[in-house]
Structures are given as C-alpha cells and as structure tokens.
Amino acid sequence: MRHFLSAHDVSDLNQLIQVALQYKAHPLKDQQLGKGKRLGLIFLNPSLRTRISTQIAAENLGISSMVFNVGGEGWQWEFEDGAVMNGQSAEHIKDAAPVLGQYFDMLAFRTFPTLTEKAKDYSEFAMKQFVKYSRLPVISLESATLHPLQSLADLITITETNSIQKKPKIVLTWAPHIKALPQCVANSFAQWVNKWNQADFVITHPKGYELDEQFTHGAAIEYDQDKALEGADYVYVKNWSSYQDYGKVLCKDDSWKMDQNKWSLTNQAKIMHCLPVRRNVELSDEMLDVEHSLVTQQAGNRVWAAQAVMSEILQSMKS
Ligand code: CP
Numbered sequence: 001m002r003h004f005l006s007a008h009d010v011s012d013l014n015q016l017i018q019v020a021l022q023y024k025a026h027p028l029k030d031q032q033l034g035k036g037k038r039l040g041l042i043f044l045n046p047s048l049r050t051r052i053s054t055q056i057a058a059e060n061l062g063i064s065s066m067v068f069n070v071g072g073e074g075w076q077w078e079f080e081d082g083a084v085m086n087g088q089s090a091e092h093i094k095d096a097a098p099v100l101g102q103y104f105d106m107l108a109f110r111t112f113p114t115l116t117e118k119a120k121d122y123s124e125f126a127m128k129q130f131v132k133y134s135r136l137p138v139i140s141l142e143s144a145t146l147h148p149l150q151s152l153a154d155l156i157t158i159t160e161t162n163s164i165q166k167k168p169k170i171v172l173t174w175a176p177h178i179k180a181l182p183q184c185v186a187n188s189f190a191q192w193v194n195k196w197n198q199a200d201f202v203i204t205h206p207k208g209y210e211l212d213e214q215f216t217h218g219a220a221i222e223y224d225q226d227k228a229l230e231g232a233d234y235v236y237v238k239n240w241s242s243y244q245d246y247g248k249v250l251c252k253d254d255s256w257k258m259d260q261n262k263w264s265l266t267n268q269a270k271i272m273h274c275l276p277v278r279r280n281v282e283l284s285d286e287m288l289d290v291e292h293s294l295v296t297q298q299a300g301n302r303v304w305a306a307q308a309v310m311s312e313i314l315q316s317m318k319s
Contacts, residue, residue: 001312003131004139005124006146006188007195013155014196020156020301020308027060027307033314034063040104041067041141044077044111044126049275050141050149053302054108060307061314063106079129093126097133106313107134110141113182115247121145122212137313139306145212147184150274150298151192152305157298158199158234161270167200168233169267173225174205175282176252177239185274186240187215194218204228208250211243225256232266237273237283258283270294 001009010016023029039058041051051067058065070077077096078089085092100107109130113121121144131138140148162168172189186203190211193201201219203211210221222228229235237258242248257280263269271283271293279285288295 001309001316002137004148004309004313005127005131005143006140006148007151007191009148010152010195013192014159016152016308016312017156017159019311020152020304021160023057023060023307023311024156024301024304027303030311031060031062033311034058034061037063037105037314038103039063039065039106039108039310040100041065041108042100042110042130043067043069043141044071044109045142047110047141049299049302050110053299054139054141054149054306056303057306057310060303061310063310063314066104079126081129093129094133097130098135101134101136104136105317106137106139106310108139108141109143111143113144113184113247115180115182115241118243118246137317139309139313142184144182145184146188146191147274148188148192149302149305149309150185151188152309153298153301154189154236154272154274155192155196156301156305157272157294161294161297162233164233167198169231170199170201170234170236171228171232171266171269172201172203172219172236172238173228173258174209174256175237175239175258176254176256177249177278177282178252180241180247180249181239183211183240183243186238187211189236189238190215190219199234202228202232206251206253206256208242208244209240211240225262226265229262229265229269232269235263235266235269235271237271237277237287239282257281258287260284260286263287268292272298275299
C-alpha cells in the first residue's frame with residue numbers, strides 16, 4: 001500500500017480488518033516498526049477523533065507525529081496551478097507540500113468539499129494536488145468525497161460485533177440536519193460495504209438525496225425508510241446534502257430522525273454514527289445512550305484502523 005485514499009487502495013479488506021483487530025488486542029506489538037519515522041498530520045478542517053486516534057496509532061508504532069492546522073495556524077493555501085495569487089491565499093500547494101515532503105516520511109491530509117463546485121470536489125482536486133506535490137505516501141484523513149479511515153473503523157466494528165450466522169442486514173439511512181454536510185461518510189461507507197460484499201446492504205433517503213452511483217452500486221436503494229429498516233441488524237445514521245442538486249438541503253423532515261419507534265422495526269439493530277452528531281436532530285438521545293449504540297466503539301476503533309493502515313504503508317516503504 002503506497003497511499004490510503006479509498007477502498008481501492010486495499011487489496012483484501014478482511015485481511016486489513018484482522019490486522020486492525022490484532023492491534024486492538026496487542027497495541028504495542030510493532031513498536032519498533034515505525035521507529036525513526038515522522039508523520040505529518042495536515043488539517044484544513046476541524047477534527048477530534050481523526051486527529052487524536054491517528055496520533056495514538058502512530059505512537060503505538062513508534063512513529064513520531066506532528067499536527068499542523070493549516071486553517072488556524074498557517075498560511076492559506078492555493079491549489080490551482082497557474083493561479084495569480086493576488087487574493088487571500090499566501091502559499092501555493094506546489095511550494096508547501098514539497099516542504100512537508102522534506103520534513104516527514106509519511107503525510108496525512110484532511111480537506112472538505114466546497115459543496116459548490118461538484119466537478120472539482122468529485123475529482124478530488126485538493127487531495128490529488130497534495131499527493132502530487134508532496135511525493136510521499138499520503139493517508140486520507142477525509143477528503144472531498146470519502147472518509148476511508150472512518151469506513152475501515154466501521155467495518156472493524158461490524159466484524160467484531162456481528163454475532164449472527166447469516167449475512168447481516170446493514171441499512172444506511174439519511175437523517176435530518178440543520179446544515180449542508182458533505183456526502184463523504186455516506187459515499188465511503190457505501191464504497192466499503194459494497195467492496196466487502198458480506199452484507200445485505202440497503203440505502204434509504206428521501207428523493208433527491210441519491211448518492212453517486214460509483215459508490216452505491218451494489219446496494220439496494222429504498223425510499224421508504226420504514227420498509228428499509230425492517231429486520232435491519234445494523235443501522236448507520238448519517239446526514240448528507242444533495243449530490244444531484246449539489247450541496248443543497250432539500251429536506252429537513254423530522255420524521256426521518258432515528259428514534260425508538262423506528263428502531264422497533266429492526267432486528268434490535270445496532271446503531272452506528274461516525275460522530276460528531278446533532279443529538280435529537282439526526283437521532284434521538286435514546287438511540288445513543290443505550291447498549292445497542294456502537295458510536296463510541298466506532299470512534300475507539302479509529303485507532304486500530306489508522307494503525308493497520310500505517311503498518312501496511314511502513315511495510316511497503318521497506319520493500
Ligand atoms: N468521525 C470523524 O472523522 O470525527 P472528527 O471530524 O472529529 O475527526
């Protein structure tokens with residue numbers, strides 16, 4: 001593995017999940033693997049889980065890590081080649097990324113979509129420019145369209161909690177929100193579950209919230225949320241803004257909120273969310289503060305996901 005930007009960078013998902021679970025059982029077993037290596041975590045956007053879990057994972061592998069919040073601490077970056085930089089941006093990615101390439105052995109980068117420039121967001125323009133100019137292995141800490149470390153942690157969580165014999169029924173349900181949010185987590189979860197191919201996978205959302213088919217292909221799309229939830233073993237709750245009417249909030253219908261009544265339709269489903277969550281907007285308190293909520297476990301598993309990915313990259317740097 002040279003980069004970790006999407007499910008496409010992983011040849012065997014189950015093998016990577018098992019590597020992560022081994023780290024969960026024995027966090028310090030490879031403490032020499034990253035000795036002498038430096039990881040730079042570069043954030044254009046805020047984070048709690050991604051930032052801290054990736055740093056802990058690095059420490060477990062003996063890697064020293066540094067965080068740089070470009071937005072809050074550094075010069076604003078320009079990403080367009082050939083730009084006349086007479087606006088707010090003081091430093092070009094073409095200059096900043098190679099400098100980071102001099103300081104670190106591996107980089108991790110978070111950027112969010114514009115939610116106004118669909119073609120640019122879906123070309124992963126900022127992430128590609130970062131990869132191109134840094135010339136180092138790059139781990140996505142969330143990009144314009146995907147959040148692969150989150151999705152890996154989600155599959156680790158499903159793997160370790162799935163006690164049923166048959167394929168689990170996993171439902172990704174849209175939920176209301178007051179703001180326009182990226183499609184990243186939903187796209188990524190769909191991409192990973194489809195590639196995993198070990199679940200009956202249903203996506204439910206109001207009309208107008210269809211995700212990009214390159215990620216959802218393989219899943220059943222059901223516009224009736226109650227019907228989708230019937231017999232579900234896992235319910236992943238997430239808001240996203242419209243992909244078709246790009247970045248728009250088309251619906252705030254509170255009846256899509258996951259609550260006890262909705263849950264009663266499921267097979268005592270485990271509830272998942274990537275966090276942060278707007279309580280009692282996306283889903284009710286009672287869905288989060290109960291035994292069948294996996295949200296804290298998912299966030300905890302972010303450490304093992306990041307550790308598994310970094311160990312794979314370190315191994316490939318050796319060969
Ligand atoms: N789920 C997730 O990526 O959380 P943060 O934005 O806090 O990193």
